[in-house]
Amino acid sequence: xxxxxxxxxxxxxxxxxxxxxxxxxxxxxxxxxxxxxxxxxxxxxxxxxxxxxxxxxxxxxxxxxxxxxxxxxxxxxxxxxxxxxxxxxxxxxxxxxxxxxxxxxxxxxxxxxxxxxxxxxxxxxxxxxxxxxxxxxxxxxxxxxxxxxxxxxxxxxxxxxxxxxxxxxxxxxxxxxxxxxxxxxxxxxxxxxxxxxxxxxxxxxxxxxxxxxxxxxxxx
Ligand SMILES: C[S@@+](CC[C@H](N)C(=O)[O-])C[C@H]1O[C@@H](n2cnc3c(N)ncnc32)[C@H](O)[C@@H]1O
Numbered sequence: 001x002x003x004x005x006x007x008x009x010x011x012x013x014x015x016x017x018x019x020x021x022x023x024x025x026x027x028x029x030x031x032x033x034x035x036x037x038x039x040x041x042x043x044x045x046x047x048x049x050x051x052x053x054x055x056x057x058x059x060x061x062x063x064x065x066x067x068x069x070x071x072x073x074x075x076x077x078x079x080x081x082x083x084x085x086x087x088x089x090x091x092x093x094x095x096x097x098x099x100x101x102x103x104x105x106x107x108x109x110x111x112x113x114x115x116x117x118x119x120x121x122x123x124x125x126x127x128x129x130x131x132x133x134x135x136x137x138x139x140x141x142x143x144x145x146x147x148x149x150x151x152x153x154x155x156x157x158x159x160x161x162x163x164x165x166x167x168x169x170x171x172x173x174x175x176x177x178x179x180x181x182x183x184x185x186x187x188x189x190x191x192x193x194x195x196x197x198x199x200x201x202x203x204x205x206x207x208x209x210x211x212x213x214x215x216x217x218x219x220x
Pocket of ligand 1: 042043073074075078080096098101134137138160161212
């Protein structure tokens with residue numbers, strides 16, 4: 001995972017063992033990516049090895065706090081982004097509308113844990129909570145609250161891989177706390193503009209996969 005062409009200086013929270021753990025997670029999930037070529041439908045998997053490069057910049061800039069950050073993948077599929085983010089945040093929440101896709105989470109994570117154990121690397125913290133349902137449905141947030149004690153307004157780092165990015169942006173603009181972050185995979189050069197959100201990092205980690213937006217403060 002060490003970026004080539006840059007002298008390796010681990011950002012806070014990423015020592016060598018963790019870097020090797022992220023590299024293993026990236027290789028594990030990238031070996032079973034969905035829809036990564038051409039027009040293969042609405043489900044596509046984040047390239048986790050590149051995503052690890054985004055994490056480096058977020059960590060470098062102090063944009064993730066293991067004591068405070070509540071991450072939410074608004075269409076999490078098999079939860080792969082949740083697993084990688086779990087090391088850097090307080091809670092890692094995922095929502096997935098398709099139960100069959102969500103069902104991939106358990107067996108895949110079990111296989112991953114076996115590989116992590118064999119390699120003597122770091123197991124993910126016990127902070128991953130995935131839910132079946134639409135991330136646009138208020139009833140889902142009631143279930144999330146019942147299980148985790150967290151409301152939408154407590155989530156402060158949102159994620160989507162293009163899916164419904166503009167609709168989610170509106171919800172974040174309306175309901176999230178000020179300064180909430182929104183990481184959108186699929187844009188890095190030509191960026192969408194969203195009401196009440198500003199671009200914070202146009203090309204996170206220089207990976208050419210994702211842009212980071214921030215909810216504007218009132219009057220800002
Ligand atoms: C492009 S995939 C991304 C999966 C995962 N976040 C990743 O990056 O590997 C989008 C996922 O969002 C799910 N989805 C679509 N609309 C949704 C909604 N309203 N609520 C929750 N999940 C949704 C789809 O079923 C699909 O699995």
